[in-house]
Amino acid sequence: MVTMSDVAREAGVSMMTVSNVLTGRKRVGEPTRDRVLAAVESLGYEVNLTARHLRAGRTDTVALIVPSFHDYFGEVADRIAPLIEAGGRHLVVERTSADARSEMESLSLPRLQMYDGVFLSVAGLHADELDRVPSSAPIVLLGEREVPGRFDHVRLANVEGARLATAHMLERGARRVLALGGAVGSSAGMESDRQTGWAQAHRAAGLAPGERLVVPVPDFTSEAAFHAVVRLLDDGVPFDGVFAVNDTVAFGAVAALTERGVHLPDEVQLVGFDNLGVSRFVPPGITSVDPGYDAVAATAVRLLEQRMTGSDAPREHVTIPVQLVERGSTRRLR
Amino acid sequence: MVTMSDVAREAGVSMMTVSNVLTGRKRVGEPTRDRVLAAVESLGYEVNLTARHLRAGRTDTVALIVPSFHDYFGEVADRIAPLIEAGGRHLVVERTSADARSEMESLSLPRLQMYDGVFLSVAGLHADELDRVPSSAPIVLLGEREVPGRFDHVRLANVEGARLATAHMLERGARRVLALGGAVGSSAGMESDRQTGWAQAHRAAGLAPGERLVVPVPDFTSEAAFHAVVRLLDDGVPFDGVFAVNDTVAFGAVAALTERGVHLPDEVQLVGFDNLGVSRFVPPGITSVDPGYDAVAATAVRLLEQRMTGSDAPREHVTIPVQLVERGSTRRLR
């Protein structure tokens, strides 16, 4: 490995001069500078970022830590990346280890401290994991769950979105709307708030949201949703609407209904949540609650940058408004 | 900030003993060890990984560098992550900067050297960018393009997959199969090989693959594919099969056909490539070429680990076999 002192020797100057030429932080005489650059070139020198980081006390890197690289998180990551780069830093994405006992947890403090800042998705995080996370470091929490007030937090208007989605179907004649992916017991995840909105819409319409209409979907996979809906159809449980707690779950429902010959939206209407890129293209087009991805990303980045500059402004808990995007899976209002 | 020497002083031992206790790399006497751990606890000490990295000359971190966090790359990342963790390292995912001129390029050598190893997706990489990448570092290239022999490289059996896909439709009666997302001129990306396979299948069936059937899709987005297919239908171009160069493109085609009332698979059959997680759920179920994600991940990890251990075994160029997964978008053979 060729180091800075090699370059210094080759150019006949001190290390400091090499450093100054490379960082451009100090004026260096033209001829000296040329000699240094020539030496850099001829030796093929490259800075060692690890050393720079130790010395500088920062890494110019921000991490986004998510439970998976898919779906909602992929969409968010794609929006956050350019904003972070615009601030002269890098974004790296890490997945929270599936194996919670692992020593390699991304959530270990040393690991978090390797970054100038961290976006941490709280989905799939245990409460005690969150307790161990220090609020001294620049950290912004993302996700649909109650979190301690000592953190900045960006979340969606889940109740409102679910209410909109459900009311949309009720207004269009649906009377038995499933909460697909809902929680039967208590729960602290996104499904909890979204189920609340689903229930609110029912009450606002003078309907009782029957508990039988709440259908859990393990792990919120399309696969599990598919099987849950197939089972409902087999059991002859009547329903004419589906509020899917997210689009991934909605995909499973759409497939199940379509394969069983149930027509969308004439026999059953359906609304999802997240408005994933593909949802517009899944026949008959999935009506979905759009999270305002750009606003999520912009807000999260704003909060993190504020925290990274060392501001001790009070922590903010921001709720991003959502919007219903109407497509073929729900009826047109005449 | 509390450092290791603080802990050492508090515990009344040398720094080395603290280090040994924490890393577990050397045997330390029970009572000493307890004193150290107590000191760590009471001071709230956490290792500084940056310093450890500099000293140890490794970061225990592997990067996967991809053009976007979506689709194919998300699937691959989800498979690679556990394998890397099993080796006691971390995986981080970086996106190649959209802005090629940026100083912050992920591809800069210093950045690559921050990692013990790198998986680099060559999709969307310019040839000169690849030329600048040193082959001395542990790097494994992923992607459907010719690369210099000095790299390890994992790719898919694109020609074979496309041939299978197209033959599948031809055997089922299709006579005019589009190459959706094909390249009209020359090209070096995945679409090139896949188009070759499409043409081969035609010739094997005694058909001439008409150039009019090759339909480019800018950026391979669902959106662009949707519009391309709509235009075809509007122009009355006859076709009864669609080979989509990837599933993202296939989604656009499915939406266009469905919205125009063209029945899949009776009027038009369709096959995609990549077998994304959602493809099984997009009505009527998208027949697709499955890349063998697990094999891709396992092979890539094997090659990288070999390279990270310093092996100078000859570079390998591995082609992963693919398999057609039959679903509702193509007809059943009677």
Next chain:
DNA sequence: CTGTTAGCGCCTTCAG
């Protein structure tokens, strides 16, 4: 089993 020595490669500080 524990401690000492000697840096890893870079950059801040202060002289010259």
Next chain:
DNA sequence: CTGAAGGCGCTAACAG
């Protein structure tokens, strides 16, 4: 404008 010294926090290698 350039250089010398020192240290960021940690650990390999070797003593004891």
